[in-house]
Amino acid sequence: MKGQNITFNPIGIIHTPFDGTTKIPRQGSFKPETRCRAVLKAELAAGLKDLETFSCAFLLFYFHNKEEPLKLIQHPPMSNKPRGVFAIRSPLRPSKIGLTVVKIISVDNNVLHFSGGDMIDGTPLQDIKPYISETDSYPDAGTGWLTQD
DSSP: OTTOOOOOOOSEEEEOSOOSGGGSOSSGGGSTTOEEEEEEOGGGGGGGTTGGGSSEEEEEEEOTTOOSOOOSEEOOTTOSSOEEGGGSOOSOOSSOEEEEEEEEEEEETTEEEEEOOOSOTTEEEEEEEEOOHHHHOOTTOOOGGGGTO
16 A cells, blocks of 8 residues: 555536535535535436436545645544544545535436535535445444444
8 A cells, every 4th residue: 555546537526505614514414405516527427327216325525625734633523522533524534535425306417416515616526326225324323432422
C-alpha cells in the first residue's frame, strides 16, 4: 500500500440547495424534504436504467472542498468525548469519501432526482448503488458509543 495512489473520475455532479457547510444537515435523513439532483455524464445515462424501481439509493461522493487538516481524533456533535474518525461520520476523513442514503424521486435521462441530500452543491458523484433492505439493513445492529455515553 505504501506509495499507492488511486485516481477516481467522477461519474457526475450533485446539485443541492446547500452552498456552504453551515446549511448542510448532519445526515440527509434529518432533512428528507430537501430536493436535489445528480447529473451524470451523458455517456453514463444508460446505467441509470431500472434505478427508479428502487425507493432508495446509496450515493458515494467526494468531499471536494474540505481543505481542513485531518484529525484522526475528533469531537462529534453528539458526544462530549473525543472519538476516532472511523467511529464517527465526520466529513474530515482520510479518503474524503462520503456516503448517504437518499430517496429516489425520479430518473430523467442522465439525471437522478432525489431527496435527503447532505452534500454541498457541486459535489463530485463517485458512484450510485441501489439500497436493498434485505441486504443493507441490519435491524439488530448496535449503536456503539451513541448509547454508551
